[in-house]
Amino acid sequence: METKGVLSDGTKVAVKQLKAGSGQGEREFQAEIHIISRVHHRHLVSLLGYCIIGSQRFLVYDFVPNKTLEFHLHEKRRPVLEWRKRMKIALGAAKGLAYLHEDCNPKTIHRDVKAANILIDDSFEAKLADFGLAKSSLDTDTHVSTRIMGTFGYLAPEYASSGKLTDKSDVFSFGVVLLELITGRRPVDKSQPFADDDSIVDWAKPLMIQALNDGNFDGLVDPRLEDNFDISEMSRMVACAAASVRHSAKRRPKMSQIVRAFEGNISLDDLTEGVTPCHNTIYSLDDSSDYSSTRYKEDLKKFEKMAFESQTFASSECTGLTTSDNGQNPSGTSSSSIIIEGQHATQEIEPQRQ
Numbered sequence: 001m002e003t004k005g006v007l008s009d010g011t012k013v014a015v016k017q018l019k020a021g022s023g024q025g026e027r028e029f030q031a032e033i034h035i036i037s038r039v040h041h042r043h044l045v046s047l048l049g050y051c052i053i054g055s056q057r058f059l060v061y062d063f064v065p066n067k068t069l070e071f072h073l074h075e076k077r078r079p080v081l082e083w084r085k086r087m088k089i090a091l092g093a094a095k096g097l098a099y100l101h102e103d104c105n106p107k108t109i110h111r112d113v114k115a116a117n118i119l120i121d122d123s124f125e126a127k128l129a130d131f132g133l134a135k136s137s138l139d140t141d142t143h144v145s146t147r148i149m150g151t152f153g154y155l156a157p158e159y160a161s162s163g164k165l166t167d168k169s170d171v172f173s174f175g176v177v178l179l180e181l182i183t184g185r186r187p188v189d190k191s192q193p194f195a196d197d198d199s200i201v202d203w204a205k206p207l208m209i210q211a212l213n214d215g216n217f218d219g220l221v222d223p224r225l226e227d228n229f230d231i232s233e234m235s236r237m238v239a240c241a242a243a244s245v246r247h248s249a250k251r252r253p254k255m256s257q258i259v260r261a262f263e264g265n266i267s268l269d270d271l272t273e274g275v276t277p278c279h280n281t282i283y284s285l286d287d288s289s290d291y292s293s294t295r296y297k298e299d300l301k302k303f304e305k306m307a308f309e310s311q312t313f314a315s316s317e318c319t320g321l322t323t324s325d326n327g328q329n330p331s332g333t334s335s336s337s338i339i340i341e342g343q344h345a346t347q348e349i350e351p352q353r354q
C-alpha cells in the first residue's frame with residue numbers, strides 16, 4: 001500500500017497511492033486530506049502533503065518505522081509482544097482516538113479502527129493511521145449512513161445493522177483491539193474458530209466476567225504471555241475492553257474515560273458512571289439492549305456473506321491467511337501495494353434495512 005521515500009531534506013516518508021479511477025479511492029483521498037491535514041497529535045500519523053498527477057492520487061506521510069500492531073501481535077514467527085508494550089500501544093491509540101472524538105475541531109469519527117491501522121514506532125509508541133473512511137461528526141449528527149464502512153470483526157452492532165454512526169462505534173472497534181491485545185487472537189480467525197461463538201466478543205464476554213469478578217484470567221489471557229504481566233494493569237485493560245464492547249452504544253465509555261482508566265485515574269466502576277443506572281452490574285455485561293446477541297450474529301453473517309460475494313473484498317481477517325502466507329497481494333482494493341505489505345480489509349456495502 002505504501003512506498004517508503006526520502007525527501008530532499010532527509011525526512012523519511014511513506015507514500016500511499018490510491019487506485020486510479022475508482023470512486024471509493026477518490027472519496028478516501030478527499031477524506032484523508034480534509035481530515036488528517038486538520039488533526040495534529042503525537043498518536044496520529046502526520047500527513048505531509050499530497051500529489052495529483054492526472055488520475056493518480058498520492059498521499060505523503062511521516063514515515064512510522066516499525067510496522068503495525070497487527071504485525072507485532074499476529075505475524076507468524078514473531079517474538080511475543082511484551083505486556084509493557086501492549087499497554088503502551090493501547091494507551092497511545094486510546095489517546096489518539098480520544099483527541100479525534102473529543103478535542104479536535106470538528107470532532108471526528110475514524111470508522112476503521114483496527115490493529116492493521118495502528119502503526120508502531122521504534123519505541124513502541126502507537127500512531128493511528130488510515131483516515132480514508134473518517135467522518136466529521138458534524139456530518140453524522142443527523143445522518144444515518146447509506147453505506148456501511150469498516151472491517152469485518154470490528155464493526156459495532158448498531159452500525160452493522162442500521163448504519164447509525166457515532167463515536168461509540170469507534171469505541172466498540174477499539175474494544176475489539178483491546179481483546180486482541182489481551183488474548184493474542186485475531187477478531188475473526190477461520191483457522192482457530194471461537195467454538196460456538198462467531199466473534200471474539202461473544203467468546204470473550206463470559207471469560208471477562210469471570211476475570212473481573214474473581215480474578216481468574218485462565219482461558220482469556222494470551223498464553224504466550226505466560227505469567228509475564230501486571231495483574232492490576234491486566235484487570236484495567238479487561239475492564240476497558242468489557243465496557244467498550246457492550247451491545248448498547250450508550251453504555252460504552254467515552255475514549256477519554258478509557259484513557260483515564262488506563263492511567264489508573266478513575267476507578268473501574270467509574271468507567272460506566274453516568275451511563276449505567278445500576279453500578280453493581282458493571283461486570284454483568286448483560287446489557288438490556290433491544291439488539292440481541294443473536295441478532296448481532298445474524299447481521300455479521302449477512303455482512304460476511306456479502307463480503308465474500310463481493311469481488312472487491314480481500315481480507316485476511318476473513319480467510320485467516322496473511323499476505324505472506326499466500327504470497328499474494330489482495331487485489332481490487334483501493335490502493336496498490338508497493339513495498340510495505342499491508343492488508344486492506346475495508347469493505348463498503350449497502351446496509352440491509354428491515
Ligand SMILES: Nc1ncnc2c1ncn2[C@@H]1O[C@H](COP(=O)(O)OP(=O)(O)O)[C@@H](O)[C@H]1O
Nearest residue numbers: 001002014061062063064116130335340342344
Ligand atoms: N506513515 C506510515 N509509515 C509507515 N508505514 C505506513 C504508513 N502509513 C501506512 N503504512 C503502511 O501501509 C499500510 C496501509 O496503509 P493505510 O493508510 O492503512 O492504507 P489502506 O487504506 O491501504 O489500508 C499500513 O498497514 C502500514 O503497513
Ligand SMILES: [Mg+2]
Nearest residue numbers: 116117130344
Ligand atoms: Mg489501513
